[in-house]
Every structure is written in C-alpha cells, then in structure tokens.
Amino acid sequence: ILNGLNVEIKRGQTEALVGSSGCGKSTVIQLIQRFYDPLEGAVMIDGTDIRQLNIKWLRQHIGVVSQEPVLFALTIAENIRYGREGVSQAEIETAAKEANAHDFISKLPLKYETLVGERGAQLSGGQKQRIAFARALVRDPKILLL
Structure with a gap:
C-alpha cells in the first residue's frame, strides 16, 4: 500500500x-x-x-525493461525490432549503441544475425538486458521504465 x-x-x-x-x-x-x-x-x-x-x-509511449527480460528464439536484430514494424538496420544499431550492446554484438560471428536461442539462452543476463534495453529504445518511448 x-x-x-x-x-x-x-x-x-x-x-x-x-x-x-x-x-x-x-x-x-x-x-x-x-x-x-x-x-x-x-x-x-x-x-x-x-x-x-x-x-x-x-x-x-512507455518502454519497459524488466529485471528478467524476455527474448525470443530469433536473431538479435529481430529481438530489438520486435513489436515495431519498419525499423531499419541503422535504427537497430543506433539503439544497440545507446544500450551499450553494439560492442559485444559486433564481436559475435554473425553479429546482429546471431540467433539468441530459446529465451536468450545463448546470452548472459547482462547481454539479454542490453538487448531488451535496445528494444525499448528503438521504439522511442516518451517514458522509459527500467
């Protein structure tokens, strides 16, 4: 209460x-x-x-990044784009840079086309949070809740 x-x-x-x-x-x-x-x-x-x-x-108009982010068995780019049609690769990369995810993504063999596995199993907890943060940022929310 x-x-x-x-x-x-x-x-x-x-x-x-x-x-x-x-x-x-x-x-x-x-x-x-x-x-x-x-x-x-x-x-x-x-x-x-x-x-x-x-x-x-x-x-x-609200972006939310929870403590336990939800990722889907898709590529990193698809997870960042998820829920917003028409997002360009440049917008995805800008959001990833703002979320401090671009550097680790760039070191992966397939970069943004890397499959994250079921519920993001291929990534660490911190990496999952950064991807979820980039997903929230790419939507350009008026309010961001972390």
Whole structure:
C-alpha cells in the first residue's frame, strides 16, 4: 500500500525509485503502465489523469525493461525490432549503441544475425538486458521504465 506518494518528474529528467524489497517500487511501475488504477488519487502524465488515456496508446509511449527480460528464439536484430514494424538496420544499431550492446554484438560471428536461442539462452543476463534495453529504445518511448 502506498500512502501519500507524490512524485513529479519533468520531461528529460531521470529519477530512481530506491527502497527495500516490498516497499512499492514495482507497484509504482505497474501504476504508471496502468496494469491497475489507484484506489485514491491519480497518476498524471503531462497534467492528464492516465485513466482518461487509451491504454493501448499509453503503453505504446512507455518502454519497459524488466529485471528478467524476455527474448525470443530469433536473431538479435529481430529481438530489438520486435513489436515495431519498419525499423531499419541503422535504427537497430543506433539503439544497440545507446544500450551499450553494439560492442559485444559486433564481436559475435554473425553479429546482429546471431540467433539468441530459446529465451536468450545463448546470452548472459547482462547481454539479454542490453538487448531488451535496445528494444525499448528503438521504439522511442516518451517514458522509459527500467
């Protein structure tokens, strides 16, 4: 239960929610994504209560990288592009560079065409997170939740 939480984050600002396990960090992330609505108060984006926004539209503008990223048994490029049609190779590589993934990808024999295996089994945990981060960045989200 979160009581009396009031946070304002301005465009371009970076903030960290830090706290012990069970203190509500994940709850805040879920509220922002509107997985459920607060019983009291409101979650506002640009002065608008997110309950007034179309959920699909809202979620299209939010990029999320979880602690346990989901990768598919596809190539690295396909995993970065996943969910967004028409992404160019240049956009994929730019996102990978921003996510600090390009260097390790470039050292792989097949580079961006490397198959990651079921759930990314061919990659380390950190590499999977960087690929998931690049996937979020390639969508150019207005809000990025890590």
